Amino acid sequence: MNIAADDIDDDLQAIYLRQWHALRAHLRRRTGSLDVAEDALQETWFRVAGLTNPAAVRDKKAFLLRIAGNIAIDIIRRERRHQGRCTADEAILAAIEDLAPSPETIVIDRDQLRALVSALTELPGKARAALLMSRCDGLSHRDIAARLKVSESMVAKYLAQSLRHCRDAFRALG
Numbered sequence: 001m002n003i004a005a006d007d008i009d010d011d012l013q014a015i016y017l018r019q020w021h022a023l024r025a026h027l028r029r030r031t032g033s034l035d036v037a038e039d040a041l042q043e044t045w046f047r048v049a050g051l052t053n054p055a056a057v058r059d060k061k062a063f064l065l066r067i068a069g070n071i072a073i074d075i076i077r078r079e080r081r082h083q084g085r086c087t088a089d090e091a092i093l094a095a096i097e098d099l100a101p102s103p104e105t106i107v108i109d110r111d112q113l114r115a116l117v118s119a120l121t122e123l124p125g126k127a128r129a130a131l132l133m134s135r136c137d138g139l140s141h142r143d144i145a146a147r148l149k150v151s152e153s154m155v156a157k158y159l160a161q162s163l164r165h166c167r168d169a170f171r172a173l174g
Contacts, residue, residue: 006058010074011054011055012054012057012060012063012064012086013045013048013049013054016044016045016064017058019061019062019064020041023041023065024037024038024041025046025066026065026068026071027040027041027068027072030069031076034076036072036076036079039072039075040069040071040075041068042065043075044068044071047067047071048064048067062079073075084142112170112173113171115169115170115173116169116170117165118158119165119168119169120132120166122164122165122169123161126148126150126158127158127159127161127165128157128162129147130144130146130148130162130168131158131159131163133147134155134159141155141156
């Protein structure tokens, strides 16, 4: 920013108004934010308007640059402090989120559990045992065959029979 001879006697407000675009561009480059630059310029206007002895300022343009720059730095610091204290909305929602199932989900799950228990009780003993050992205990076909004293192919048949029966029970549910 160059100082013109006629600006020396100008008041700060007149210089501010004439240099507003240049000040904004300078602050935008300095802060990287147009919003911060414009906020700083607005606050600069209020400070300049509130000065008690503006005539005592010798280099009015430099004075305006210094005030606007300091205000911009204060705004950035204030925003950083605010962001540090703020918790993201997602974090707040996650903290208060109710993870308990809804009453509707509880009713549906209970109905499905009843249907599964009913289907399991309807199965022949070895077919039920084979399914439970496979799905609940995680045993292999070989281990199930050894425990039930049947062949591995019979274990496969028991599992197929059990799964078909349970599937049909769930289809009848709804």
